[in-house]
Amino acid sequence: MNFDLIREHIARIPRVDLIVKPTPMTSAPNLARALCGDEGPQIFIKRDDLTSLALGGNKLRNLEFRLARTMAENPDTVIVGLDLQSNSARQTVGACNKLGLRTILVLEGAKPNVIQGNLLMDYLLGAEVHFAPNRHEQRSMLDALAAQVRAEGGRPHILNDNPMFDIASAVAYLETTLEMLEQLEAEGAEPTCFYMSSSGKGQAGLVLAQKLTGLDFAVHCVTATNEFDVPSRAAAIANASAEALGLDLRVSEADIVNFGGFVGERYGVPSDAGTEAVRLFARQEGVILDPVYTGKAAAGMVAHLREGRFGKEDVVVFVHTGGSPANFTWGDLWVGEAPLVARAI
Ligand SMILES: Cc1ncc(COP(=O)(O)O)c(C=O)c1O
Missing domain, CATH: 3.40.50.1100 (Rossmann fold)
Known part of the structure; x- marks a missing residue:
């Protein structure tokens, strides 16, 4: 299905206008070099932390x-x-x-x-x-x-x-994926794989985009919580969203790739790998992630890049879903001193 037609279906769902779109898509050559030397893929970061209200986020x-x-x-x-x-x-x-x-x-x-x-x-x-x-x-x-x-x-x-949370999240990230595909095309890049922090809602949107466009990219999401059976949740949300959009489409659990191995101790508690990934993004690209969601998703991407899953011809996109204000409650992670504030998420 072409992008215009998908957008016509999205336009059937009432919306209010809140943010400036598209958000930026930036390349991350230092990060790619730090992780893979000269043999690594091209990496892009979709800056959905820069949605234009109240410090942004998905x-x-x-x-x-x-x-x-x-x-x-x-x-x-x-x-x-x-x-x-x-x-x-x-x-x-x-x-x-x-x-x-x-x-x-x-x-x-x-x-x-x-x-x-x-x-x-x-x-x-x-x-x-x-x-x-x-x-x-x-x-x-x-x-x-x-x-x-x-x-x-x-x-x-x-x-x-309000009954819209699941469907609204999926439809929003279906639309974001179209936005990303257009931005990548303008850069002459065809995506191999998207990485994003999601426990199902946003992921359903990326997977809908994958199915509807028929393009050959992978969707690798990383959950920040063990609370859900993400594949069945994401598939159910994708199907409910397709129905709300008036689209004849079925998504099954087998279509969902979600990594549950980067949660660490539990939801809301930073992991060593996540903290390292936050440092890497900050120090290589000046991009501030967070230790609760995006850091753990980035840890998944970093691990896969280090394993050599992607080569020079690949294009890997990290979707930054926001959350950086949480860093102000985790000063000890970055400065090495005792925490000053309560920070349960
Ligand atoms: C920064 C950040 N990233 C990712 C997510 C996960 O989004 P979802 O599981 O709804 O796709 C959230 C939501 O809580 C978030 O705050």
């Missing part, structure tokens, strides 16, 4: 679809429950500000003594922030806050109940 792309659905209910307040250091929370507040909506966050965790990272940005962006000790309590607080807003004459929308 969630702003799916918020264009999710918040269109939200706006259809004509709310004046968005209430959302997320993790203490959530990238998604920061981007949601930025997006809601752009749309003139008030945001109330209910974050899981205790209020830290020192406010840093994404949480600091939540405050700077003007969110009303509440803290919930656990998921169960968080849900009760979302409902209680919605009732309170309603009692005060407001129109609340609980974003956790």
Whole structure:
């Protein structure tokens, strides 16, 4: 299917305009040389950390679809429950500000003594922030806050109940893949393989693009969590998204390549390989990843490059999905001193 036709299907899904597209695609010759000498592939980095609101990241792309659905209910307040250091929370507040909506966050965790990272940005962006000790309590607080807003004459929308998250993420990254393919073509490059941090939602989009364009590239995603059976999750999201787009297409678990071996100890805890990858990107290319998501995905790509999986004729693309504000809560990783702030993601 050609790109215009795919875009016509995407245009059937209501959206609001939040960010400047395309985001940059930059080449990373120093990184390629550091990892593979002169025999390595061409490496590109897709800078989706530079989506243009609230310090950027992948969630702003799916918020264009999710918040269109939200706006259809004509709310004046968005209430959302997320993790203490959530990238998604920061981007949601930025997006809601752009749309003139008030945001109330209910974050899981205790209020830290020192406010840093994404949480600091939540405050700077003007969110009303509440803290919930656990998921169960968080849900009760979302409902209680919605009732309170309603009692005060407001129109609340609980974003956790918005059904679009999975499909919006997949459609957003289907579109991003088309964007990347065009940028690479302009550079005279045909991609061999994309690497991205995903536990299924974004990956579903890249795989849809692979199937719909019929182009011969691989999609290697790396999960930051062991929480999901990613192949079945990604395939289910891809199929639901194809249906929402009005496309006759089936994705199966066998179509999903997702590496679960780079999580390290667990979600939210930096791994040695991930930390090394963050340093490499920073010192070779001046690109700041994060230790929770993109560093672990980059660790997967770095390991595969060192194994010699790609040669001179190959083109490898790393999709930077954002998350760098988390670095401000991990000062000890980079400076070697005791942590100052709570940083559970
Ligand atoms: C920086 C970053 N990268 C990657 C992801 C994973 O995205 P998904 O699993 O939705 O594809 C997230 C989402 O939590 C993120 O914040």
